[in-house]
Amino acid sequence: REDRGRSPQRDFHILFVPRRSLLCEQWLKEQGVLGSFIHREQYSLDLIPFDGDLLSMESESAFKECYLESDQTSLYHAAKGLMTLQALYGTIPQIFGKGDCARHVANMMIRMKREFPGSQNSIFPVFDTLLLLDRNVDLLTPLATQLTYEGLIDEIYGIQNTYVKLPPEKFAPKKQGEGGKDLPTEPKKLQLNSAEELYAEIRDKNFNAVGSVLSKKAKIISAAFEERHHAKTVGEIKQFVSQLPHMQAARSSLANHTSIAELIKDITTSEDFFDNLTVEQEFMSGIDTDKVNNYIEDCIAQKHPLIKILRLVCLQSVCNSGLKQKVLDHYKREILQTYGYEHILTLNNLEKAGLLKPQTGGRNNYPTIRKTLRLWMDDVNEQNPNDISYVYSGYAPLSVRLAQLLARPGWRSIEEVLKMLPGPHFEERQQLPTGLQKKRQHGENRVTLVFFLGGVTYAEIAALRFLSQMEDGGTEYIIATTKLINGTTWIKSLMEKLEPAPF
Amino acid sequence: MSRVRADEEEYWHSSKFRAFTFDDEDDELSQLKESKRAVNSLRDIVDDDDDDLERVSWSGEPVGSISWSIKETASGSTSSLDGRDSSLQKGSSSYAAALPKQASSYSLSSLFKGRNKLSSFQSLSDALTDTGVKNYAPELRRPKAEYKDYSGDWSPKDTVRRMQRGKVCSLERFRSLQDKLVLLDEAVAGHDGNVITAVLIFLKRTLRREILFRELEVRQVALCHLIHFLRETGEQKFLLDLLRTHCFFPLSLQLSQYREHLNIQDVEKRREFLKGCIGLPFSAEDNSHIQDHYTLLERQIIIEANDRHLEMAGQSELFRKYPRKASILNMPLVTTLFYSCFYHYTEAEGMFSSPTNLKKTFKIPDKQYVLTALAARAKLRAWGDVDALLTTKNWLGYTKKKAPIGFHRVVEILQRNNAPVQVLQEYVRLVEDVETRLNLATKYKCHDVVIETYRDLKDRIQLTAYKGKVERGSAEEEKINSILSNTVRNAYS
Numbered sequence: 001r002e003d004r005g006r007s008p009q010r011d012f013h014i015l016f017v018p019r020r021s022l023l024c025e026q027w028l029k030e031q032g033v034l035g036s037f038i039h040r041e042q043y044s045l046d047l048i049p050f051d052g053d054l055l056s057m058e059s060e061s062a063f064k065e066c067y068l069e070s071d072q073t074s075l076y077h078a079a080k081g082l083m084t085l086q087a088l089y090g091t092i093p094q095i096f097g098k099g100d101c102a103r104h105v106a107n108m109m110i111r112m113k114r115e116f117p118g119s120q121n122s123i124f125p126v127f128d129t130l131l132l133l134d135r136n137v138d139l140l141t142p143l144a145t146q147l148t149y150e151g152l153i154d155e156i157y158g159i160q161n162t163y164v165k166l167p168p169e170k171f172a173p174k175k176q177g178e179g180g181k182d183l184p185t186e187p188k189k190l191q192l193n194s195a196e197e198l199y200a201e202i203r204d205k206n207f208n209a210v211g212s213v214l215s216k217k218a219k220i221i222s223a224a225f226e227e228r229h230h231a232k233t234v235g236e237i238k239q240f241v242s243q244l245p246h247m248q249a250a251r252s253s254l255a256n257h258t259s260i261a262e263l264i265k266d267i268t269t270s271e272d273f274f275d276n277l278t279v280e281q282e283f284m285s286g287i288d289t290d291k292v293n294n295y296i297e298d299c300i301a302q303k304h305p306l307i308k309i310l311r312l313v314c315l316q317s318v319c320n321s322g323l324k325q326k327v328l329d330h331y332k333r334e335i336l337q338t339y340g341y342e343h344i345l346t347l348n349n350l351e352k353a354g355l356l357k358p359q360t361g362g363r364n365n366y367p368t369i370r371k372t373l374r375l376w377m378d379d380v381n382e383q384n385p386n387d388i389s390y391v392y393s394g395y396a397p398l399s400v401r402l403a404q405l406l407a408r409p410g411w412r413s414i415e416e417v418l419k420m421l422p423g424p425h426f427e428e429r430q431q432l433p434t435g436l437q438k439k440r441q442h443g444e445n446r447v448t449l450v451f452f453l454g455g456v457t458y459a460e461i462a463a464l465r466f467l468s469q470m471e472d473g474g475t476e477y478i479i480a481t482t483k484l485i486n487g488t489t490w491i492k493s494l495m496e497k498l499e500p501a502p503f
Numbered sequence: 504m505s506r507v508r509a510d511e512e513e514y515w516h517s518s519k520f521r522a523f524t525f526d527d528e529d530d531e532l533s534q535l536k537e538s539k540r541a542v543n544s545l546r547d548i549v550d551d552d553d554d555d556l557e558r559v560s561w562s563g564e565p566v567g568s569i570s571w572s573i574k575e576t577a578s579g580s581t582s583s584l585d586g587r588d589s590s591l592q593k594g595s596s597s598y599a600a601a602l603p604k605q606a607s608s609y610s611l612s613s614l615f616k617g618r619n620k621l622s623s624f625q626s627l628s629d630a631l632t633d634t635g636v637k638n639y640a641p642e643l644r645r646p647k648a649e650y651k652d653y654s655g656d657w658s659p660k661d662t663v664r665r666m667q668r669g670k671v672c673s674l675e676r677f678r679s680l681q682d683k684l685v686l687l688d689e690a691v692a693g694h695d696g697n698v699i700t701a702v703l704i705f706l707k708r709t710l711r712r713e714i715l716f717r718e719l720e721v722r723q724v725a726l727c728h729l730i731h732f733l734r735e736t737g738e739q740k741f742l743l744d745l746l747r748t749h750c751f752f753p754l755s756l757q758l759s760q761y762r763e764h765l766n767i768q769d770v771e772k773r774r775e776f777l778k779g780c781i782g783l784p785f786s787a788e789d790n791s792h793i794q795d796h797y798t799l800l801e802r803q804i805i806i807e808a809n810d811r812h813l814e815m816a817g818q819s820e821l822f823r824k825y826p827r828k829a830s831i832l833n834m835p836l837v838t839t840l841f842y843s844c845f846y847h848y849t850e851a852e853g854m855f856s857s858p859t860n861l862k863k864t865f866k867i868p869d870k871q872y873v874l875t876a877l878a879a880r881a882k883l884r885a886w887g888d889v890d891a892l893l894t895t896k897n898w899l900g901y902t903k904k905k906a907p908i909g910f911h912r913v914v915e916i917l918q919r920n921n922a923p924v925q926v927l928q929e930y931v932r933l934v935e936d937v938e939t940r941l942n943l944a945t946k947y948k949c950h951d952v953v954i955e956t957y958r959d960l961k962d963r964i965q966l967t968a969y970k971g972k973v974e975r976g977s978a979e980e981e982k983i984n985s986i987l988s989n990t991v992r993n994a995y996s
Binding site: 026069070071072073075076079104108115297298301303329332333334336337338339340341342344345348496 | 664693694695696697723724727728731736758761762764765788789792793795796799833834835836837865867870871874908912
């Protein structure tokens with residue numbers, strides 16, 4: 001309004017991304033400025049490509065809305081995004097799913113297809129299968145600390161839209177002759193995606209395997225730079241010079257990642273990280289999940305960050321199919337007394353989401369699920385993994401296991417276990433116009449699109465990529481989701497906002 | 504007002520198309536003041552350039568247009584109330600009460616048919632926009648193409664579909680309850696939250712509350728949307744009425760009520776509010792937490808008032824030496840306990856500010872209590888108190904040092920507060936695990952402990968090696984030497 005007064009010649013437009021909302025407009029109306037905008041548009045962004053094999057809606061509130069508030073608007077938009085995808089890449093002939101939200105999305109897709117018969121296109125289908133998975137089928141995975149390189153960067157520093165902000169000290173350029181006086185104060189911002197060769201190579205590796213890759217790379221790059229001493233003829237020198245930009249890029253990339261790896265190592269070698277991880281792994285392998293855990297109590301007593309505590313108690317609860325009432329009450333009391341009674345609201349949300357709840361029916365299903373699906377692998381090989389459990393150094397993400405088993409040998413073999421997980425599982429087929437039916441050649445991989453409804457972690461993405469590049473895997477995976485998450489951002493989205501509303 | 508209204512009615516009748524322009528103004532004219540300002544500013548622009556008028560028209564697309572058409576109809580009937588200042592925020596009951604099941608003021612269709620059904624509001628805005636409006640041109644309308652397929656006669660299903668696609672839809676046609684319910688069901692089946700909310704707004708305005716509530720009872724999804732909407736727009740009263748009338752989600756009611764306390768800044772009012780929450784039907788566990796919250800805040804208010812007074816009076820040495828960094832209000836229980844152990848340690852149990860009182864009232868477990876008191880006394884360097892905390896007397900009168908938290912933790916806390924070595928040493932000595940004991944002793948230079956431990960372990964080599972770490976000619980060196988020679992003697996004797 002002030003602006004309007006100052007410059008009546010100026011035009012104001014408003015562009016809602018990704019979509020308009022009733023409430024936004026209502027608020028604008030109350031402020032009395034709604035009519036001052038010349039154009040009110042929405043720029044619909046449903047699925048945004050984050051990388052060659054990764055799409056995200058970046059809908060932060062999707063999980064909370066779907067599972068806590070029974071608001072399925074984001075599912076509607078997911079379905080729309082999928083329709084757009086099908087318009088571009090062909091109808092997907094097979095749809096598998098597990099979970100209530102998955103069922104809704106599939107239903108919506110089928111209905112939308114029916115209602116727009118003219119959209120039947122003649123594009124050769126790129127995707128063979130669509131797998132829709134509810135986040136609440138696998139509540140465990142996002143709670144555990146990710147141990148892949150990219151996963152750790154996200155856990156510690158937070159990757160926002162493929163950018164990460166890092167403490168600048170290690171990135172100060174070493175100029176010759178200058179003292180280290182002018183240390184940059186701005187955090188260093190780096191973009192992380194597969195366009196960077198080195199990053200593409202190390203992002204999905206277990207962090208403990210990254211060091212050796214970096215040192216090997218260092219040797220290769222030094223050797224490459226040494227070549228200039230061997231270049232005798234003009235031709236050779238010219239060749240060397242032409243490769244120089246690439247080599248310089250490689251070298252700066254190596255420098256950056258070496259610094260990042262150092263930063264991460266400082267954290268992963270700390271006592272606290274080790275203790276935390278130990279407790280996580282104990283829970284995931286089923287040890288002592290039914291008692292109050294000493295480490296957690298100590299952390300509460302020392303007033304560690306609340307989200308860390310919540311992740312641990314939720315992990316224990318999920319690994320125990322819910323906590324015994326006494327244990328739950330004990331944790332709740334300690335948390336409320338230490339961090340404040342207002343957190344009762346967050347605890348309630350966590351219970352509603354199924355993350356921190358009392359055990360019902362007295363049965364703990366987790367050991368059965370863990371054993372049948374082989375979720376805990378003792379003999380994990382971090383350097384040269386042979387199984388997806390390397391992403392958590394022992395724990396195979398449940399969601400990815402389900403995808404793996406779907407491809408081979410199929411879900412019929414795990415019917416019993418599937419019934420223990422929440423929500424229906426189903427299969428749907430969509431008719432392809434004749435002539436587009438695909439016949440798979442021998443050795444040609446199927447392409448499966450896995451859509452995580454409620455969020456996906458980088459570790460799960462790494463695990464799926466691992467499956468894609470397995471020699472006898474037979475399937476390549478593309479990943480889509482409502483949001484890229486880690487345990488911290490996920491729990492945060494479920495916490496009640498405790499400050500009074502700004503409006 | 505009414506005189507103006509009558510005049511304006513005629514004026515309005517005479518020029519059809521003008522209605523369109525201040526339709527758009529309607530959007531922002533939710534409050535009289537706002538409307539006037541907005542309109543005046545608009546007037547300036549309007550005078551400049553006719554084409555600028557386009558800016559207030561909608562260039563179509565999704566929900567906006569739906570809500571706009573809804574609001575057209577909504578604002579017509581609701582703005583007739585005075586002091587609708589923040590009715591959307593407060594959701595005062597007058598708003599709801601004043602909603603008769605009147606025929607809607609006007610709808611998009613009526614615009615085109617040039618109908619004259621106006622509510623008082625139209626004329627009011629008319630009065631305000633009057634002067635500037637004359638030169639509005641009909642181009643304000645959206646491109647004719649948009650209305651090509653507008654026939655105004657859609658079934659509920661089609662209406663919902665059109666709304667999903669973002670086309671303009673008037674819901675006014677759905678007069679009968681039956682129609683409205685079908686519309687709602689269709690919207691729910693369509694899964695688009697925005698459409699559902701838009702329909703709900705319409706129903707909220709045009710249905711009697713009881714009927715609406717009754718129908719929502721069996722439509723959980725729509726109910727959730729409505730609750731969410733009411734929460735977002737802050738219509739607390741309506742929301743509470745909804746939740747109170749029918750206990751849809753008994754838990755939600757209590758907690759959403761409780762949540763409101765966060766919006767109350769004034770401490771006294773907050774305390775009152777919390778007191779009011781206690782009667783609500785929470786689960787037993789939650790109830791005790793809410794009760795504790797209230798009691799805690801009550802105590803904090805008393806302590807705060809008292810201590811502020813003390814601090815200002817400047818009499819207390821403790822407060823002078825360690826001025827308070829923040830008020831104790833709204834702090835968690837454990838923080839309050841720390842504060843109490845810091846400033847009011849020696850007070851009798853009867854006083855609200857004494858730690859023992861807090862412990863008793865809130866049933867703080869021993870472990871937590873000792874830990875907190877320890878931290879507080881250590882900060883004050885009151886080593887005597889620390890000692891007393893960790894000493895228990897058994898029934899025979901013998902004292903024993905005991906800690907419910909492990910002595911290594913005690914040492915950690917003491918060390919963090921720069922306890923002198925003699926004090927640290929006492930407790931390092933009591934660490935049970937030998938390796939930890941040695942680690943801590945070596946780290947904090949508690950020589951005696953190291954020496955004693957090596958002696959107990961009969962580890963000559965380490966002991967000799969440790970000699971190098973102590974000062975030459977110090978008492979510790981002597982001690983080492985004597986132990987070494989003793990054992991030698993013993994070995995040969």
